[in-house]
Amino acid sequence: MNTKPFALAILALSIQSSAFAISAKYAQQLDRSGCTQISEGQGCDITKTKAENAKAGFVNEAAAPAPQAKPTAANPYAGQWVAKSDSGATVATIRIDAKEHVWVNGKKVKAKRSDGGLMFKTGTITFRIQGDRRLQGEDVWNDSDAGTKGQIVSE
Known part of the structure; x- marks a missing residue:
């Protein structure tokens, strides 16, 4: 029996990289729990409610919002941003x-x-916000571990 093709097939399957995508159900769980993909990796429980996760210190809903910095020519990055997946x-x-x-997510x-x-960078996710605000669609994040990426939008 020729085992060479079989061994090559096993090797190819073990080397194959996995592509991860966020499902609609997972997105709903994140929204209900107040968790993000990053905070979930730090212990935020997506099976609990926002209130339960806030008690555990993962959701900072009760804190007064910090004064919003306004973008200027010297600092076009100032403000509130949201990193979004392809599903939103x-x-x-x-x-x-x-x-x-x-x-x-509240951590400096x-x-x-x-x-x-x-x-x-935080964990395996690298964020990049473009300084020239005339360029659209260049504010991005990339998760090197999961192989996912997406847009960063200003609020």
């Missing part, structure tokens, strides 16, 4: 103040200007 589900909420301090992250944009 929220992957992360992003807040950038006038001094380019960045918070992703380091950011740096790079190649005309502001880049920052």
Whole structure:
């Protein structure tokens, strides 16, 4: 029996990368629970309600909203942003103040200007917001682990 084709098939299947997509049911669970894909990985339980997850410290609904920074020519990144999946589900909420301090889902992250944009990372997700606001559709996120990506929109 020739085992070479069989071994090659097994090898090909083990190397094949998986593509992950967010389903409508999963998006509904995230919305109901107040979790995001990132906070779920940090322990937010999508089977619980927003109130239960807020008690556990994952949903910050009760906090007073921070004053909104307005984009300027010197800082086009300031404001509230939302990273969305292809299905429209929220992957992360992003807040950038006038001094380019960045918070992703309420947690402060380091950011740096790079190649005309502001880049920052949390977990396996890299975010990039384009500095030239005339360019549309270039504010993006990419999850290197799951192989997913999507748009970042200003609120």
